[in-house]
Amino acid sequence: LSEKLGGILDRLTGRGSLSEADVDAAMREVRRALLEADVALEVVRSFTERVREQAVGATVVKSVTPGQMVVKIVHDELIATLGADGQTIDLNAVPPVAIMMVGLQGSGKTTTTAKLARRMTQRDKRKVLMASLDIYRPAAMEQLAVLGRDLDIPTLPIVTGQKPAQIAKRALEAGKLGGYDVVLLDTAGRTTLDEEMMSEAAEIKATANPHEVLLVADSLTGQDAVNLARSFDQRVGLTGIVLTRVDGDGRGGAALSMRAVTGKPIKLIGTGEKTDALEDFHPSRIAGRILGMGDVVSLVERAAANIDAEKAARTAERMRKGQFDLNDMREQLLQMANMGGISGLMGMMPGIAKMKNQIAAAGIDDKILKRQVAIIDSMTRAERKNPDILKASRKKRIAAGAGQNVEQVNKLLKMHRNMADMMKAMGSGKRGPLAGIAQA
Ligand code: GDP
Ligand code: MG
Numbered sequence: 001l002s003e004k005l006g007g008i009l010d011r012l013t014g015r016g017s018l019s020e021a022d023v024d025a026a027m028r029e030v031r032r033a034l035l036e037a038d039v040a041l042e043v044v045r046s047f048t049e050r051v052r053e054q055a056v057g058a059t060v061v062k063s064v065t066p067g068q069m070v071v072k073i074v075h076d077e078l079i080a081t082l083g084a085d086g087q088t089i090d091l092n093a094v095p096p097v098a099i100m101m102v103g104l105q106g107s108g109k110t111t112t113t114a115k116l117a118r119r120m121t122q123r124d125k126r127k128v129l130m131a132s133l134d135i136y137r138p139a140a141m142e143q144l145a146v147l148g149r150d151l152d153i154p155t156l157p158i159v160t161g162q163k164p165a166q167i168a169k170r171a172l173e174a175g176k177l178g179g180y181d182v183v184l185l186d187t188a189g190r191t192t193l194d195e196e197m198m199s200e201a202a203e204i205k206a207t208a209n210p211h212e213v214l215l216v217a218d219s220l221t222g223q224d225a226v227n228l229a230r231s232f233d234q235r236v237g238l239t240g241i242v243l244t245r246v247d248g249d250g251r252g253g254a255a256l257s258m259r260a261v262t263g264k265p266i267k268l269i270g271t272g273e274k275t276d277a278l279e280d281f282h283p284s285r286i287a288g289r290i291l292g293m294g295d296v297v298s299l300v301e302r303a304a305a306n307i308d309a310e311k312a313a314r315t316a317e318r319m320r321k322g323q324f325d326l327n328d329m330r331e332q333l334l335q336m337a338n339m340g341g342i343s344g345l346m347g348m349m350p351g352i353a354k355m356k357n358q359i360a361a362a363g364i365d366d367k368i369l370k371r372q373v374a375i376i377d378s379m380t381r382a383e384r385k386n387p388d389i390l391k392a393s394r395k396k397r398i399a400a401g402a403g404q405n406v407e408q409v410n411k412l413l414k415m416h417r418n419m420a421d422m423m424k425a426m427g428s429g430k431r432g433p434l435a436g437i438a439q440a
Contacts, residue, residue: 018066023055026070037290038253040226043260051077075287081256082283087240087265089116091126093211096175096183098168100208101242102201102232103216105189108244108270110140112216113186114147115270115278121153126181131156131171133164133204134188144186151275154178164188164200168208185210193228198235205236212239214267217258219243219250229258238262244270247277252289319423326384329416330376337369374402375412387413 027048034044055073091097099116101109113130120126130148132155134140141158148155156171168185175183185208190197205213215229215238232238241258246269255266266281318328376384378401383390390398390413392406399406 018055018058018069020056022066023052023070026055027052030070030074034253034256034290037251038220038222038225038257039290040223040253040257040261042226043257046260047077047081047256071291075291078256078287078290079283082259082286083265085280085282085284087267087281089120089212089214089240089267091120091124091182091211096129096172096180097212098172098175098183098185098208098210099212099214100168100185100187100201100205100210101214101216102187102236102238103189104193104218104228105191107189107216107218108242109189109216110134110143110147110186111273111275112214112242112244112268112270112278113144113184114151114153114275116268117148117153117182117184118151118275119278120182121151127179128182128184129154129156129171129175129178129180130184130186131167131174132158132186133167134186135162135164135167136188140188147275165203165207168204172208193224193231198231201232201236213237214240214242215258215264216242216244217254219246219252219254219269220248221254225254225257226261229262229264233262233264238264240265240267242266242268242270243281246279247271252286255286256290322420322424324416324420324423326376326379326387326416329419330373330384332419333369333373333376337373371402371404371408372412372415375399375404375409378402387416 030051031044031048034047035041039047051074054077055070058069058073089099101113103109110132117128117130120128130144130153132141132144145155145158156167156174159167159170162170164187171183171185174180185204187201187204188197213236215232217225217228221228229238229241241255241262241264243255243266246252258264259266266286269279269281271277271279318324375398378398379390383394383398390409395406395409399409402409
């Protein structure tokens with residue numbers, strides 16, 4: 001999508017602010033991309049309308065093309081729609097806390113039940129009981145029992161002839177008696193959205209009064225995602241969604257559809273068949289998937305907000321000439337801090353990621369960046385231009401001005417020397433731009 005949008009809008013001359021015509025052209029591409037990503041039609045409509053409202057007349061930030069600007073607006077709206085980070089399973093209730101899984105057959109309910117049990121047992125140190133309420137397929141209960149044995153997590157003993165709601169009741173009684181923190185109820189799905197499944201799920205819910213009702217849905221679900229989520233939410237009442245098979249090549253559209261129609265948070269994602277393949281949901285990742293462009297957006301975003309391209313070019317020119325003084329260094333440090341610091345940069349540039357250990361060993365973090373800027377700020381103009389004049393008394397004054405000690409001033413000066421040397425040698429291309437810092 002980003003390439004397509006970029007292509008269209010870069011041909012337009014709409015600098016300054018986005019015109020209605022620019023946005024309309026872009027919206028056609030956005031609509032197509034969302035449909036390709038399997039977002040349900042009705043959600044695509046409301047989504048593009050919201051983006052359109054924000055985009056018309058929006059100012060195109062300097063150093064970013066109009067196409068990139070639209071991508072950013074689309075991306076931000078995707079994140080806003082997908083909801084906040086860090087939605088978790090709520091265990092804040094009188095134990096045993098019942099959690100019920102619902103969804104179509106084959107969506108991953110049983111697997112997710114085991115994954116969740118594993119996470120709560122191993123990571124959260126909870127005592128968990130699993131119960132299968134799937135009375136239709138004889139193998140279903142056995143499937144959960146096998147997973148339980150592998151994980152060393154108890155499952156409710158199988159008793160034939162009971163209805164799902166009765167089993168749920170028995171599971172909660174066993175949970176209470178056995179002093180369990182959590183009871184996971186794995187219900188039976190059907191191949192289609194049918195009335196029998198809905199009334200059964202509603203009955204189980206009424207009996208077990210679960211604290212969470214999680215819709216487990218395959219991320220490859222296409223247009224049906226809307227009906228699926230809406231029906232379950234209306235008939236049973238959901239507290240959250242678990243998206244499975246995110247390891248596959250689905251483009252994440254189902255996440256947007258389900259979230260948009262129910263307003264219920266996506267709490268977890270399944271990323272594989274094994275029981276450890278369960279992760280927290282991060283809207284930005286799914287947004288990237290829907291747009292099909294990884295971290296490009298965040299790069300555009302940060303660049304737009306923070307980098308003055310001309311200033312950077314001037315600094316680069318000075319570096320090339322070997323005139324890298326403390327003013328230039330201050331500029332570099334500020335840019336780095338604005339771009340999310342070292343960690344932010346490393347996340348975006350694969351080359352720099354390799355130096356992670358080196359940088360960590362040097363103890364560089366964002367707080368240090370700010371501190372270093374403060375030191376430079378308390379120098380005079382002459383000192384910044386020519387650090388050689390910095391003798392002991394000046395260093396003492398600077399350290400006091402920045403609320404730090406002389407040792408830290410010396411460290412900064414050493415780092416500057418390293419950087420300046422490295423800049424000169426950069427033509428040889430042997431080392432990355434941060435090598436000097438890592439050695440300071
Ligand atoms: P249920 O009918 O809803 O209980 O579905 P199951 O839990 O039995 O899962 C159906 C199939 O999907 C099994 O083969 C699982 O191994 C597989 N599965 C479940 N979750 C995931 C996932 O996140 N990724 C992948 N690749 N496979 C999954
Ligand atoms: Mg099952």
